[in-house]
Amino acid sequence: MAQLLHRLGLGAARRPLLAILAWALALALAIGGFLAFSGTLSTTITIPGTPTSQLTEKLQDEFPEAAHGSGEVVFTTTDGSAFTPQQRREIADVLEDVTAMESVHDTRDPFALEQQRADGEEELTTGRAELKKNKEKISSGEKELETAKEELETSRTELEEAQRTLDAAKEEALEQGAAAGLTQADVDAQFETQQDQLDAGFDELEKGEKEIEKNEKELAEGRKKIKDGEADLETGERTLELTDGYRSVSEDESTAVGAVVFTDPLIDVEADQMKAVSEALEQADVDGVQIHPSQAINATVPSIVGPAEIIGLAVAAVVLIIMLGSFVAAGLPLLNALVGVGVGVSGALAFSSLVQMNSVTPVLGVMLGLAVGIDYALFIINRHRQQLKAGLGVRESIALADGTAGNAVIFAGLTVVIALAALNVTGIPFLGLMGTVGAVCVAVAVLVAVTLTPALLSLIGERALSKKERAARAAGEVHDLHASVSRRPDGSVKTLSTPRAVLTALLATAALVVIALPFGSMRLGLPDGGSQPIGSDSQRAYELMDERFGPGYNGPLVVTADLPAGLDENAATSRQLDIAESIARMPHVEAAVPAAVNEDRSIAMVQVIPETGPNAIETEQLVHELRTTPGPDGEHLDVAGMTSGFIDVSEKLSDALPLYLGLVVGLSLLIMVVVFRSLLVPLIATGGFMLSVFAAMGAVVAVYQWGWLAQVFGVHAPGPVLSFLPTIMIGILFGLAMDYQLFIASGMREAYAHGAPARAAVRMGLRTGRSVVIAAAIIMVSVFGGFIFSHDTMIRPIGFGLTIGILFDAFVVRLLLMPALMHLLGASAWWLPSWLDRILPDVDVEGSQLEREHPTSGSGASAVESDPAGGHRPRRPTPIPARGPADISYLRH
Structure with missing residues (x-):
């Protein structure tokens, strides 16, 4: 693979315009496909086969009216007084105008009800x-x-x-x-x-x-x-x-709840149709009355990039400038990432008319595409810059950087792709599609990094270096590619002291365990209207219904009961009332209202208003009790509705979490054994990943469920954790954790394999890899952190979880805990049974063989000559001066 990438990088460097044109064409095709074939993104989370979805399908057959999606509209007087007759008439007129819209089947006037x-x-x-x-x-x-x-x-x-x-x-x-x-x-x-x-x-x-x-x-x-x-x-x-417990107008007659009934189910209503209805309600002018469409009507597709995300990119740009020292070089990773995101996300959205795609899916693709796109290009550019400073010519340096750092990028990207694609094994369609789109965006980012980056580097030539660095290169100064490490007077490498290693390991582990403690009380759910931005129509509608009618009005349930055959109308009605009265006597039930009996009188429907809100524990208990408690005459009860749907989705995702976590852990161990040819290093890497991911989940619970630091992160309504967040976090953080492990531990392995003492190899590998890992992690945190303050309630916790997870894994696990444990284990960290060593494939992730074939050090100005590309290349490689058995001439920077 390294040789192939070397040739690929050299070809792109020689014909940069061809590579740029190819990606420009790919971007144009992706955007054209998006404009021509994209469909409507769904704003609801559903899983086929759950009790709610099964009953919903049944209701659509037995009660045709139930097939229509609906959403509430809250009307409230500005001064808190009772509605006047004139206001009531004008509200009725507003609803009548909405009824005339193409996508609307009917409206429900609260005063008529x-x-x-x-x-x-x-x-x-x-x-x-x-x-x-x-x-x-x-x-x-x-x-x-x-x-x-x-x-x-x-x-x-x-x-x-x-x-x-x-x-x-x-x-x-x-x-x-x-x-x-x-x-x-x-x-x-x-x-x-x-x-x-x-x-x-x-x-x-x-x-x-x-x-x-x-x-x-x-x-x-x-x-x-x-x-x-x-x-x-x-x-x-x-x-x-x-x-008696159900009202459409509050007791003080200052607030009323109407409804808009759409022609199609909510999931099939076009975004522009929903927006048109919402705007018609918001723009209606009723003197002294405020109109607030609920979340069901206001649910719109979140913008892919907003102000907070742009700020995150700006921070990433500053980090790139500081690290690379050149505005031109710093712009290349951003350009690469934007091209990759454009191709990946636009291409995925082109299929949104064929598959049902949740609105969070493309945003997740953008988050991943930007983060890994910047990082992967940075790895290659950083390697290229070091080689230029070491005296290599521009084109040869590009090719070598693509063959070595690019090879590591391929492997790192592959781990992320595998982890994301593995989301399909959960059997949850929308989650599998998220993983697939994310994997595609990461794969595109990898391809852009190893093909477009060499082409752009060829165009800018020596401008990848700062003016000072170019002047030093022109003066014949040759920079040693392999970073120096602190040494003792006798020339040996200074290593970490054992007591300090023990203390570091204990403190890092203890800190992560303590932060992970809230994970034990994690509850999963989906955001309701109360978690929407303060002052938004969705939030105000939710708040008003909660205050004026009761929290259960925000999460009504639909309960059905199977009736015996042969009942006449009166008998069926009597049975329905018996069932409703039985439900009304259950704990946590505010009201149970008879709704309908189907045409052949085989199913009775009852609308149930819980005493508590849709995300309350008591409401979840009520749903389970309804499903397990028979009716007064032994009737089987089923439950549907948005609230029960949220509960079913969360439970399904919770059940799938252990399976996916086990798969990821097993995959982690297998990959690490092959790469590092060790049994203990994979255990350290995987154990560290587990600590960081559980600590990140604990932090999510503390902020979004418990409400700690709520004001800092804009959480005004703490509640259950986003149901698919833990699974998404495991997949993404696993891939990124393996990236950081690769860039840190591979240097250690290289040093140890070339004769360095085990503990010295730990220090040398940490020294060579930490700068790029720190920069990459800061960039990841900048990009993901920009989404923490997104306007969308499902995007914010994802951004926070990934940001805090990267911080824990990169700075605590990879830079502190893992080196400390490696120091304590010493040479035993690299132990591998001989029989296993013989059967494992030799994976040259760092492209070491290619490095040996293309040395990267020069000896000054005399060692370079003119290069057609405008740079310099060495006449002959000059070996690094020997430093004893610990010297590693192939150590990656």
Whole structure:
């Protein structure tokens, strides 16, 4: 690889315009692809297969209205007074105008909702009065009917007695008139008048019985209506009681919460459509009323580079100028990084229309691309400058720097790429895509460093050096490429004292362990509206809902229950109320409002308002309790909603963290064994990485979860740690930690392999590698630190975690702890079983063989001659004067 890079660097140095043109074309193609094919970035974090996502898909089929994304809008009076009728009308007009927008399906007027609730209460009051009146009427009718029945029975008895008396008189008259020849007809004619009167009485009695029968039916129907009315009234009362804790207008009537319902799910709403709705609400003019769209409506794609990030780049530029001593040379790493970021991020965004990409993904690519792009170019440029000062010609120095430092850059970049690409093994799509995009940006940065950097160095020639350095070179002064180390009078290298090494190791370890302690209480979550910048619409909307309605209004839950088959409408409604009442009795539930029953009455939906906010521990406990507690009749309950989605994502990421950490640790040990041909050095390197990453996570918990130094870092609403931050931190810090380990420990190994005593080799390797590691770490910290004050709540903790992680790993682990432990171990640090030594591949990471073939030292002005590239090159290599067995002529600076 070193020979290949040597030829590649030499070719780029000879034909710089070709290399520059190639990267200009790549940049143009990437930007063109972005402009032509880029899609909408998602502002939500979702993971397929979680309970929330599964239920959401089910709801979209069973409740079509649930497929529409929605977001709240908070209206509040400026003076805290109740809304006037005029203000209510104007708010309704504003929502009506928003409803007419293309991306909006509907809006919900808070005052109309409140009026519906008031109408419902009035209907119940009227219903109670009507029911009472009907009951009294039925009761009176029943009494009248009973009296009529008694009177009718008395009349029947009297008529029947009169009929019996008349019949007896007829029989007596027939017997007495038999002698006179009277017949039955004569007798009937004699009593016809009385019989007619009795028949008329019986007819009246029959009519009365029919009337009573009719009245009985009417009373039965009345009783049934009363029973139905009682059932309806009971349903209404139960529903009203359940909705008593749910309001759309605050009790003091100074704040109201409406909603905008989009045509598509929130994840599919175009960014410009969302922005148009947000602007329409913000620009609406209602006298005496402030309008605050919530986070769901205001969720916009974060800007990739802002003022804070530019300041970070400016700090990196200052570091480069100080280290390189030349404005021209200092500008090259920045230019390389910008080209790499442009190609990598623009190219990745060109595929955003094909894959769902989170808005944080390109920002992460920018962070990594800038940081490693600057550092990798710096490694090569620094090596080139040292070789120029040692007397090499420009082109040969470029080629050699590309073959040696470039070879180390390839390996360092490969470790970062592997660590980031390994995020795909977590099985979490958005996290795997983040890793993939980050890996692509790092890979592009490596390619830019080993191809574009040589071309640019060729164009600037000796201007890579400062004026003073160029004057010294022109005067024939030859700088020793290999840095000197402090020596004793006898010429031996001064080493670290053993007591100091013990104290350094103990203090460094203790400090990192103490800082890591908060990690034990880490909770994972996603930022809510309360963590948005103070004064923003999202933050104000969240705050107002919390204060005027309750914290649970910012994180409602959707709960569903499976109903048995064959229920009629009333039975299904009754079951739904039973379920809602059962949920309302659970701890940490503010309200449980019946929402809907699907068309075939197989699923009931209930909206639940928790007592606590979306990121509270109690809300998380409530979600788990809902999922594990059956309904009153054994119904299985499912939970969905943004809050439960956040909880599911965090738990999924938490479960994946140990697997990924184990993979990274195993990968670290394997890589280090191959590179350093040792068993203990990899353990030191990996152990140091574990200490630094856990300490960084502890610092994140202390600041963003506990609120320590909150004002310094702009954290006004401490809460759970960003759910995917620990995994991202492990991947990125692992790759960068291996970079620093390489640039420090490889010098130690080279010195030891060429005869230096083990402890002297530690001092020599530290001396040669620390300057470039310090500069690289400061640049990393400058770039990542610029994102700590980003306006986006998900970017800020990422920037902080990576910044503090780099500080701990570079300055505490690699420059203090690792050298101290290496000193204490002595020669045993490089022990490797012979059988393992035979099977391990020989990885020449530093390009030592290439260095031996192309010596880099000269002996002054007489050792150089004119070079076509405008620089100088040595006529013959002059070896470094011998310094005893500890002298290392191939030691990398």
